[in-house]
Amino acid sequence: MGGVVGWLLILLAPLIGGVLYGMERKLKARMQRRAGPPLMQPFYDFFKLIDKRPMVVHSLHGYLGILHFLGMWLALAVLLSGGDLLMVIFMHLLANSFLIVAAFSVRSVYSQLGGMRQLLAILAYEPIFLLAGVGFYFLSGSFEAKAVFELSSAPLWAMWGIVIAIIIVMPAKLKKSPFDMAEAHQEIIGGAEIEYSGLFYEALYTARWLEYLFAYAFIVLFGGANWLLGLALAAVVFLLVTLVDNATTRLNWQQTVAITLGLSLPLGAINLLLIGIQ
Amino acid sequence: MRLERFRKKSPWILHYNAGSCNGCDIEILACLAPRYDVERLGILNRGNPKQADILLVTGPVTHRSRDRLVELYTQMAEPKVVVAVGSCTCSGGIFRHMYHVGDGVDQFIPVDSYVAGCAARPEQIIEGVARALEILEHKSHEIERPFQLRGPLYCSGEQTIRRQMAAKVSDETN
Numbered sequence: 468m469g470g471v472v473g474w475l476l477i478l479l480a481p482l483i484g485g486v487l488y489g490m491e492r493k494l495k496a497r498m499q500r501r502a503g504p505p506l507m508q509p510f511y512d513f514f515k516l517i518d519k520r521p522m523v524v525h526s527l528h529g530y531l532g533i534l535h536f537l538g539m540w541l542a543l544a545v546l547l548s549g550g551d552l553l554m555v556i557f558m559h560l561l562a563n564s565f566l567i568v569a570a571f572s573v574r575s576v577y578s579q580l581g582g583m584r585q586l587l588a589i590l591a592y593e594p595i596f597l598l599a600g601v602g603f604y605f606l607s608g609s610f611e612a613k614a615v616f617e618l619s620s621a622p623l624w625a626m627w628g629i630v631i632a633i634i635i636v637m638p639a640k641l642k643k644s645p646f647d648m649a650e651a652h653q654e655i656i657g658g659a660e661i662e663y664s665g666l667f668y669e670a671l672y673t674a675r676w677l678e679y680l681f682a683y684a685f686i687v688l689f690g691g692a693n694w695l696l697g698l699a700l701a702a703v704v705f706l707l708v709t710l711v712d713n714a715t716t717r718l719n720w721q722q723t724v725a726i727t728l729g730l731s732l733p734l735g736a737i738n739l740l741l742i743g744i745q
Numbered sequence: 746m747r748l749e750r751f752r753k754k755s756p757w758i759l760h761y762n763a764g765s766c767n768g769c770d771i772e773i774l775a776c777l778a779p780r781y782d783v784e785r786l787g788i789l790n791r792g793n794p795k796q797a798d799i800l801l802v803t804g805p806v807t808h809r810s811r812d813r814l815v816e817l818y819t820q821m822a823e824p825k826v827v828v829a830v831g832s833c834t835c836s837g838g839i840f841r842h843m844y845h846v847g848d849g850v851d852q853f854i855p856v857d858s859y860v861a862g863c864a865a866r867p868e869q870i871i872e873g874v875a876r877a878l879e880i881l882e883h884k885s886h887e888i889e890r891p892f893q894l895r896g897p898l899y900c901s902g903e904q905t906i907r908r909q910m911a912a913k914v915s916d917e918t919n
Contacts, residue, residue, distance in 0.1 A: 492784075502785040511787055514751035515798070520823040520886045522795065656793045664795035664822050 477544045484676030485509045491679070491709060498713045509676065516672065519665035524573050529667040531569035536670040538562025539677040546684055549613030552600040556593075559681060562674070563589060570659035581649060581658020587720045588649040591727035592636040596685070598735040599633060602626045603688065605742045618691035623700060625745075628738025630689055630700075632731035637708050639727055640682050645715040646723045654717070752798065752824065753878040755787040759797035759821065763814050763850065765804030768864030769831035773801060776867045783871060794820040799877060800854075801870075805833035805840045806847035815891045818854045824884035826857040826877040830870055835859045854891045857881075 476483070489506045496503025505511075523529040542558035545551070563585065570582030600610065606622050607614040615622065623630055639646035649658050660671045683701045690697020718726070762770055776783050777790055791797045794817045806814060818827070829850045832838035837848035850856055857880045860873035 496782070496784060499779055501779045501782040503782075504784050504787050508755065508787050511751050511754040514748055515755045518748040518752060518824075519798075520888075522822050653792050656791075657796075661793055662795065668796055 473548050476547050477540075480540060480543050480547070480680055481673050481676055484678075484680040485513070485673075487679050487683070488676045491705070494706075494709050495713060498709065509672075512672065513669065516665060516669045521666050522664045523667060524662050528569050528572050528662065531565045531572070532663055532667045532670045535562050535565040535569070536674040536677070538565055539674045539681065543677055543681045543684065546612055546681065549611060549616060552603055552610045552612055552615070555612065555685075556596050556600055559596075560589065560593065566659050566671070566674075573662045575662050577655045577657075577661045578659060580655050581651075581661065584649040584651070584655075584720060585659055587724055588639050588642070588646065591639045591646065591724050594728070595629070595632045595636045595731050595735055598732075598739060599626070599629050599685075599688075602629050602735075602739055602742060605739070612688065615688050615691060616694070621689065621691040621693050621696050623689040623691075623696065625742055626689065626738060628734045628741075632735040632738075633686070634704055634707060635731045635734075636727050637682065637704060638711060639723065641679065641708060643708055643712040645711070645718045646727065647712075647717055648720050648723055651717060749882055752881050755789075756798045756874070756878055756881070757789050757791045757796055758799045758801055758874075759791060759794050759817065760801045760803075761814060761817055763802055763804035763810040763834070764807030764846065765831065765833060769803040769834070769870075772864050772867050772870060773803070773830065776870050781867050781871065783874075788874070794818075795822060797821055798825055798881065799874060800825065800827045801830055801874075802827065802834050802850045803830045805837045806850050806853060808845050808847070811847055811853055814850070815853055818891050823886050823889060824881055825889065826881045826884070827854055828858045828860060828870075828873050828877045829856045830860045830873065831865050832861055832863045835861055838863060852892065855889060 486506065486509075488509045489504070492508060493503045493506055538558060539562040542555055542562055545558060546555045567582045567585050570578045570585065573579075602625075603615045603622060604610050606625055607618055636646075638644065642650040650660075651658060655661070660668065663671055683705060686701040686704050687694060687697035689700055760770070760773055775781060777788075794800075798821075800818060800821060802814065804810070818825075827850070829835050833840060833846075834850050837843075837846055840846045841848055847853060858873045858877035860869050862869055865873075
């Protein structure tokens with residue numbers, strides 16, 4: 468993806484991400500036989516949060532929240548402009564580590580607990596994204612996302628194991644049940660984001676929309692040149708993740724790490740081995 | 746663009762039980778469940794005072810819970826409203842004038858909307874929140890103070906300084 472379309476997507480990313488988040492909330496409500504909030508609800512929340520009186524714990528804490536948002540946008544921009552996949556994955560990791568540093572910089576117990584759980588969640592999903600990057604390299608001979616978008620046969624067929632592995636770790640990535648220990652409403656009340664409010668919480672709230680878009684844009688990569696197939700795959704994963712989120716309860720960190728790494732890492736590694744042999 | 750009109754479109758709730766029998770709490774949860782589904786109005790139960798707009802209080806404010814109530818109220822960012830849910834919360838109810846309760850939440854923090862009933866019905870709670878939202882739309886960003894607090898609330902410009910308040914409380918306990 469390049470040129471005008473790519474730039475337009477990058478600039479409008481928060482808007483598209485907001486609509487995606489609204490769709491997810493609507494779909495989740497429908498699955499519970501509720502009417503659900505309006506599609507534009509995330510934007511209503513956005514405007515309301517601007518209007519709140521600004522409160523900040525200390526300036527670095529607020530600043531790191533904004534850096535988290537910018538880092539997330541940058542990672543998405545590199546992906547959508549067809550840049551280096553390793554750059555994409557590590558930029559995304561950097562954005563998340565800003566949030567973790569912020570979580571440890573305040574004295575709230577919940578915030579620190581959330582920071583530790585966020586680190587464990589990264590341990591759960593990050594290796595699979597790296598394996599996917601290596602898989603794309605084996606297929607296209609380059610780490611560039613651009614090269615993946617030019618593959619005539621969809622990487623989905625050769626990288627079936629990695630696709631399944633990514634679907635398994637997707638709830639950990641998007642902080643959804645059963646792997647939502649990093650956020651855990653009503654238990655640690657949002658974890659790392661607990662001390663944010665008003666305008667500074669806004670940065671985290673919009674960063675979440677970008678995270679949604681990032682995760683699903685990564686799935687679209689598996690369609691290769693056939694981006695319609697990629698979009699269809701992303702839609703299926705979207706439905707599946709929401710269904711699993713509604714149907715399961717939260718697991719603790721031992722279970723989360725054991726299930727995600729125990730299932731998805733061997734699956735991804737075997738798949739990578741098979742691609743290597745061919 | 747007038748940002749005030751978005752306040753009533755996404756009110757986030759903080760629910761605090763100040764010694765209630767759980768009757769009203771269950772009715773509040775019933776509002777959030779699929780039958781009444783207040784999320785269709787954008788209402789979310791956040792459980793975090795820093796991100797909430799509405800404080801839903803239940804219970805007659807027992808001796809043990811009053812410091813926490815005032816603390817939670819002070820942590821909420823303006824504009825904010827308080828809804829007292831249930832007879833105990835409005836006036837102390839059957840516990841009025843007893844040695845261990847504070848005779849209603851309005852003895853400690855300013856209340857914007859009262860919902861009577863033992864327990865208050867979900868329809869009444871939604872009505873009470875809707876009334877509170879009308880008030881919320883016209884509120885300014887002025888810092889609102891609780892009535893009773895062991896130490897005074899210090900302000901520096903736009904910010905409340907809670908550290909000194911905590912120090913004051915611990916001085917008094919010692």
